[in-house]
Amino acid sequence: MGNPLILMHATVAEIGLFAFLWVLVELLNPTETRIRRAKIAALIGVVCLITAWFAGGFYYVEVYGSQIKPAIKASDAKWVHSIVMEVKEHIFLFLPILAMLTAGLLHKYDKDLIKNRDAQVTVVLLAGLIFLLGFSLAGMGAIIASGYRFALEAGLV
């Protein structure tokens, strides 16, 4: 069975990413009701991505470095760590910043998003960026899991 921390990391991160997709959809044609729902979605998204940050970070520092990384690096797929994991762990740091910014803009502009087109387009673009960037990282997570499985099958653990 996988470590519960990595399950928690992946689950809350994906909930957070879908929350920002929800924000995007609500803001395509904003009304007061849709903005109210978007603010709730953004709050869920921020809380989930920060939780994913802590869960993934704790797993990365306490488990990945001592158990997963040595196995991957000993295999023929060592690029999984030296490229994919290194890129993932650092680009992930963009997400909480973008999420806090998007939620902050939603709360600042609130009902003004109906008539302020620049602010509305900004929130839509940022929510879309968070979703796309986040799911690119989720794909990298799947590659890392496959790399570890490859190392297990090669008898390196």
Added chain:
Amino acid sequence: MNPKALTRAAAVTIALIALATISSELSGAFKGLLSSIGGHHWIGKSVLSVVFFGLLYLGFSKLGDDQLSLRDTSWLIGTVVLSGLAILIFYVLHA
């Protein structure tokens, strides 16, 4: 809250994360410095990203201008794309 300052703070913070990531791989001393913040260089970068985001917001807020424009948004998105590509290209070349 100043939305322009918050957007600019996010853009500069993300660029600094990319810069710190690459610098820490090129300089063992800098990586050690980041590790000294929380026991691991990634924790150091995480803590510094939040601290810089807050400090940069306070700094940009003092400029007074709070009218967010699509130009600011474009700069931010451009910074995210270029910073992400810089990290990716760096690790591909140094793998």
